[in-house]
Every structure is written in C-alpha cells, then in structure tokens.
Amino acid sequence: MEQQKEKAIIIGVQLWNRSDFAYSMEELSNLAEACHIDVVGELSQKVTRVNPSHYIGTGKIQELAALFSDKDASVVICNDELTPSQIRNLESSLDCKVIDRTILILDIFGERAQTREAQLQVEVAELHYMLPRLVGLRESLGRQGGGAGLKNRGSGETKLELDRRKIEDRIAALQSELEKLVGRRQTQRKQRRKNEVPVICVVGYTNAGKSSLMNAMIEQYNPRADKQHKQVFTKDMLFATLETSVRSITLPDRKTFLLTDTVGFVSQLPHHLIKAFRSTLEEVSEADLLIQVVDISNPDYEKHIQVTNDTLKELGADHIPMIFAYNKSDLTEHAYPRVEKDLVYLSARQQSGMEELTQLIRDRIFQNYMACEILIPYEQGRLVAYFNEHAHIQSTNYEPDGTRLKLECRVSDYHQFRDDFQQL
Numbered sequence: 001m002e003q004q005k006e007k008a009i010i011i012g013v014q015l016w017n018r019s020d021f022a023y024s025m026e027e028l029s030n031l032a033e034a035c036h037i038d039v040v041g042e043l044s045q046k047v048t049r050v051n052p053s054h055y056i057g058t059g060k061i062q063e064l065a066a067l068f069s070d071k072d073a074s075v076v077i078c079n080d081e082l083t084p085s086q087i088r089n090l091e092s093s094l095d096c097k098v099i100d101r102t103i104l105i106l107d108i109f110g111e112r113a114q115t116r117e118a119q120l121q122v123e124v125a126e127l128h129y130m131l132p133r134l135v136g137l138r139e140s141l142g143r144q145g146g147g148a149g150l151k152n153r154g155s156g157e158t159k160l161e162l163d164r165r166k167i168e169d170r171i172a173a174l175q176s177e178l179e180k181l182v183g184r185r186q187t188q189r190k191q192r193r194k195n196e197v198p199v200i201c202v203v204g205y206t207n208a209g210k211s212s213l214m215n216a217m218i219e220q221y222n223p224r225a226d227k228q229h230k231q232v233f234t235k236d237m238l239f240a241t242l243e244t245s246v247r248s249i250t251l252p253d254r255k256t257f258l259l260t261d262t263v264g265f266v267s268q269l270p271h272h273l274i275k276a277f278r279s280t281l282e283e284v285s286e287a288d289l290l291i292q293v294v295d296i297s298n299p300d301y302e303k304h305i306q307v308t309n310d311t312l313k314e315l316g317a318d319h320i321p322m323i324f325a326y327n328k329s330d331l332t333e334h335a336y337p338r339v340e341k342d343l344v345y346l347s348a349r350q351q352s353g354m355e356e357l358t359q360l361i362r363d364r365i366f367q368n369y370m371a372c373e374i375l376i377p378y379e380q381g382r383l384v385a386y387f388n389e390h391a392h393i394q395s396t397n398y399e400p401d402g403t404r405l406k407l408e409c410r411v412s413d414y415h416q417f418r419d420d421f422q423q424l
C-alpha cells in the first residue's frame with residue numbers, strides 16, 4: 001500500500017480579502033494526508049475573482065503542469081469545491097486527475113463511517129456531490145477508454161439520464177432508511193427532555209480531544225462503569241468520531257447530565273455533508289450547554305476556535321451558552337488545571353482539570369436547584385426513595401411523623417411534590 005501512495009500537488013486561489021489562506025492550505029494538506037496522499041508540491045495564486053472556467057488563471061495552468069511533471073505527481077487537489085466544469089476543464093488542460101477539497105473530506109468520512117447511520121449519511125452526501133458531475137465523470141471515463149466519438153455521445157447521454165435517475169432513486173431509498181434510524185434517536189431525545197436531564201455537547205475542531213475529554217469525565221465520575229461499554233473511541237487522526245455517543249454522568253451529589261460527543265469540525269465543511277449529518281448535528285443545536293474543546297498545543301488553535309464558531313453558527317447553535325476546555329495543556333507551558341472566567345486549562349489525557357471543568361458546568365446548568373428541609377410522612381415512602389435517587393441528601397432523620405430530609409433538589413421536583421411533604 002505504502003508504495004502506491006498517490007502524490008499530489010495542492011493548489012489554491014487566494015481572494016484578495018481572504019486572510020486565512022495560508023492556514024486553509026495547511027489544512028488541505030492535512031486532509032490529503034488523512035486520505036493517504038503525499039503532498040509533494042504546492043502552488044497558489046492571488047486573484048480578485050476565481051476563474052469560472054478553470055479555477056486558476058491560464059498562466060498558472062502552465063506553471064502547474066510544469067510542477068506536476070517535475071514532481072512526478074499523480075493528482076492535483078484544489079483548495080475549494082470546484083464546479084463540474086472547472087474540474088472537467090482543468091482535467092483536460094492538465095491531462096491528469098483533479099479533485100477538490102470536498103472529495104477529500106467525503107473520502108475521509110467514507111472511510112471512517114462505522115455505524116449504519118454514519119454510512120448512510122456519507123453516501124447521501126457523496127451522491128449529492130456526484131449528481132451534477134455525472135457528465136464530467138462520464139467524459140473522463142470516456143477519455144480513458146480511448147475517447148468517445150460523436151456516435152457514442154447519444155447513447156452516452158441516455159445512459160447519463162438513466163444513471164441520474166438511479167442515483168436519485170438511491171438517494172431517496174437511503175434517506176427513508178435514515179429517517180427511520182433518526183426517528184428512533186429523536187424519540188430518545190424527547191424522552192430525555194421530559195426527564196429534564198440537561199444535555200451538554202462536546203464540540204470543537206477535529207482531533208482536539210473531544211472524545212478523550214468524554215472518557216476522562218466518565219473515568220472521573222463513573223469509574224466503575226463497564227469500560228468497554230462506556231468509553232468512546234479516540235485516535236490521533238482527523239474525524240475519528242463520526243457518530244454521536246451520549247453518556248450519562250452522575251456527580252457525587254447525584255446531579256446528573258448527559259454528555260454528547262460529536263463529529264469534529266474543519267473549515268469549509270461541505271454543505272452537502274452538513275446537510276446529510278443534520279440529524280447527528282441536531283444534538284448540538286438542542287444542547288443546554290456546549291463545551292468547546294480546543295487543542296491549545298496547536299499553534300493554529302485560534303483559527304480552530306474561529307472555524308468551530310463559524311460552524312456552530314451555520315448549525316444555528318451559536319446562541320447556546322459555551323465554556324472552553326483548553327485541552328492538551330500538558331504539551332504546553334501553561335499552568336493547569338486552571339480556570340479563567342469561562343475557560344479551563346486541562347489535560348484530558350492526564351485526566352487533570354475535570355473537577356474544575358465540572359465546577360464551570362455546575363455554575364451554568366444547575367441553577368434551577370434549591371436547598372430545603374422537609375418532612376415526608378411515612379405513607380409517602382416512595383418520595384423518600386425518589387429524592388434519594390434524584391436529589392442531593394445532606395441528612396436523613398426518622399422522626400415520629402415521618403422522614404426529615406435536608407436536601408438540595410430540582411426546583412421543578414419541589415413544586416411537583418409540594419403537596420406530599422411538609423416544608424420545615
């Protein structure tokens with residue numbers, strides 16, 4: 001496999017007002033690497049407007065062709081999503097394979113998808129991407145096959161129409177299967193809402209350590225849980241997580257919340273992909289609180305925060321309160337664990353800073369709790385059991401008229417059961 005690795009030249013056009021260009025090229029190169037492609041050269045062009053027919057200007061094409069043969073490359077990767085005709089024209093001018101940022105991301109997602117839901121979502125996104133590009137694909141196939149003559153063109157187009165219909169049918173079939181899967185999850189989500197368990201979503205740039213942070217929290221507060229079952233998958237690669245996993249965390253004082261791990265973000269996430277992953281990402285827009293995990297050891301971390309914030313906005317989740325976990329502090333000079341307003345320096349790997357993070361969480365989602373002292377008549381014994389399960393009991397005394405509890409409970413529970421106990 002190693003020997004067959006493709007060699008790529010990456011190319012990008014920098015619009016006059018684009019300040020994050022260098023970073024986006026770097027990111028493209030990382031995406032290529034995640035796709036097992038070696039980047040052997042790089043070209044860029046400053047322009048006021050993207051060339052609608054070839055993406056880059058004519059002069060640049062010459063330069064690109066020279067670099068391509070010089071480096072013995074096998075593919076050209078463009079930093080933006082190209083139109084079908086741009087790909088087609090570039091391919092024929094350069095006489096080589098041309099792919100764009102979107103295909104790279106789709107390929108990585110395709111390779112990583114584990115669950116049926118993730119696989120369906122990726123395939124829907126791929127088909128949507130392919131649909132308007134069928135002509136181009138067919139032509140490039142035709143060229144490889146020795147060129148399609150005029151005579152073949154007619155049959156080709158009929159074939160094309162057929163292909164298009166087939167793809168549309170397939171998309172519809174996949175989507176209906178997806179809806180069934182998604183429906184189940186939405187029911188679960190509604191159930192959780194009814195139980196009023198707060199939902200916290202872990203978001204952030206890909207590879208920041210979101211899944212590791214989930215695991216560190218599980219380990220800290222629910223260490224006896226069956227490890228195999230509870231721990232989520234982590235790995236040093238882009239997009240290790242493509243599915244949402246939800247874990248319940250119960251703090252020592254019995255306050256409970258749900259922690260949700262999500263897909264990592266990257267700049268310019270393809271529109272079709274966001275749409276296809278809508279149901280997965282809905283968890284984010286319905287959360288009570290977001291924890292943005294940032295890899296503070298990465299020199300580009302500010303850029304990552306920007307990308308994450310932009311993506312959250314696109315998902316309609318920018319109104320949700322957010323706290324920051326500056327992760328991987330162990331790789332930096334920063335002192336940790338340390339809290340600064342709404343951010344905490346921590347290390348998920350060393351499981352350091354979880355209590356500090358929890359304190360930030362508490363301040364934000366457990367405001368609707370109240371302390372009280374009550375007397376529960378013995379005939380309401382089940383209420384004592386309920387509070388033991390759902391409240392933080394500070395003391396219990398058995399008195400002639402009932403059980404005396406000093407506790408901290410949800411305001412809503414207090415009101416719901418107000419008639420069944422005596423306030424002291």
Ligand SMILES: Nc1nc2c(ncn2[C@@H]2O[C@H](COP(=O)(O)OP(=O)(O)OP(=O)(O)O)[C@@H](O)[C@H]2O)c(=O)[nH]1
Pocket residue numbers: 204205206207208209210211212213233234235236237238239240241242262263264265327328329330331346347348349350
């Ligand atoms: N040194 C150090 N490494 C960490 C820390 N937290 C996570 N990592 C490493 O960073 C890599 C990515 O961690 P993940 O938890 O998979 O990251 P993620 O944000 O879930 O990534 P995606 O799901 O791919 O978006 C892994 O190799 C982790 O071991 C940390 O606190 N310190």
Ligand SMILES: [Mg+2]
Pocket residue numbers: 210211212233234240241261262
């Ligand atoms: Mg992950």
